[in-house]
Amino acid sequence: MYSLLLLVVVVVAGQPVSEKPASPLLRSAVSASQLTLPHQTRTRRQLPSTATRQHDHSPQGPTCPYPYTLVLDECFYLSPHKVSWEAGRRHCKGMMGDLATPKHLYTIRSFLLDVAKVEGVEQLFVFVGLRDERRDGSWKWVDGLPVNAADWGPGEPNNGKGDEFCGEIRMHFDRMLNDQSCPFLNRFLCQYHPPN
Helix, strand or coil: CHHHHHHHHHHHHCCCCCCCCCCHHHHHHHHHHCCCHHHHHHHHHHHHHHHHHHHHHCCCCCCCCCCCEEECCEEEEECCCCECHHHHHHHHHHCCEEECCCCCHHHHHHHHHHHHHHHCCCCCEEEEEEECCCCCCCCEECCCCECCHHHECCCCCCCCCCCCCEEEEECCCCCCEEEECCCCCEEEEEEECCCC
16 A cells, blocks of 8 residues: 555656646645654644634534544544553543543443444443542542442442452443453543643
């Protein structure tokens, strides 16, 4: 693929092959290939702010930057990879977000059900921004808000393995929250937080 792109760039950068003007998509690809790394970095930083501006002023409603998906009025990204809770959180922060602290927990179930259907799986377990940081049973979302006790699965949190201080969603349960061991390898759900 890279050699094909290089060929297209060389052909377009030289003399035109035909009399027809280059398509806008091709011109865009050539322009993007000519950007230097500092320009690419600056462009990447501007993408979320562009999406945020669209969110504030667009009559079409809110938008999310790539690769996030709009779920009601929040932006989420479900990782296809399994990592520890801490690694998932670092990944989310690298994407200008954090582990998810959804306002509408049951809309997340719909989102996860849609993903599971596409992936052909029956169950999804995903880390979210929920933990017992002091390891004393005082569970909070990473944004500081307390957990609604009615959202915990039956008998949860139970610290069943003796080291379950991080939270996950089990989408196939009516009450979805579960405590899980933080080093356990799990998929994770990020939530985008626009810069202020």
